[in-house]
Amino acid sequence: MADLKPIRSSQDYEDALAEMKALWGTATGTPAGDRLEILATLVDAYEAEHFPIDAPSPQEASQFRSEQQAPTRSGTSARFEIYKDMNGAYRFRFKVNSEVLFTSDAYPNKSLLLAVIDTLRAGAASSIVYDEAA
Template structure:
């Protein structure tokens, strides 16, 4: 396969197969360079054709908690008392601007993600 932009699903499939074949190639070798270029082309194609919505703010907080081994208690300095943390994580209450600032600064979660409306689950 010659290197060229990925313009169709067929091109995309061929590029993925080539990446699979080249996977593990050493950096700085012709195969490694080809792998890098193909990965970049695939990323551009996927960004254009398979855009991903930013995550839900609560899911982002839960994900970061899992990544960093945090408990609900660890969120109290950023969100407030235990019952407020529970309300936020159970989607009974929205994030305030101050909470968003603290979570962004202390957990490194994108402010763009945190300001999005959370999908409030209805509790029966």
């Protein structure tokens, strides 16, 4: 874990994000996976201090909830529900029409979980199905 240090500047932050991107997908419990987890924790702390997210107004919260529950064009309602498990790790459930289709692995912080959700959302429309069972 050599050369890990607190994130004190925007350059430190950008460097940490670049390194996280390079380490993305490494196996948990490996030196690289441990480094990714520590970097994610440091980035989460930096973002909480430098990019705080204000609580929504009641009107904004109501609008967001309505949008999340609105059926899509196909008549289905799909959403990611974020929650903390019993160990304090962040996870999500992917639901379609109130039915849980799958749940995520555990992530040490919300920033990392949100990055996973963004990756899934970005790749969903263009993803290809490979049928290895045929």
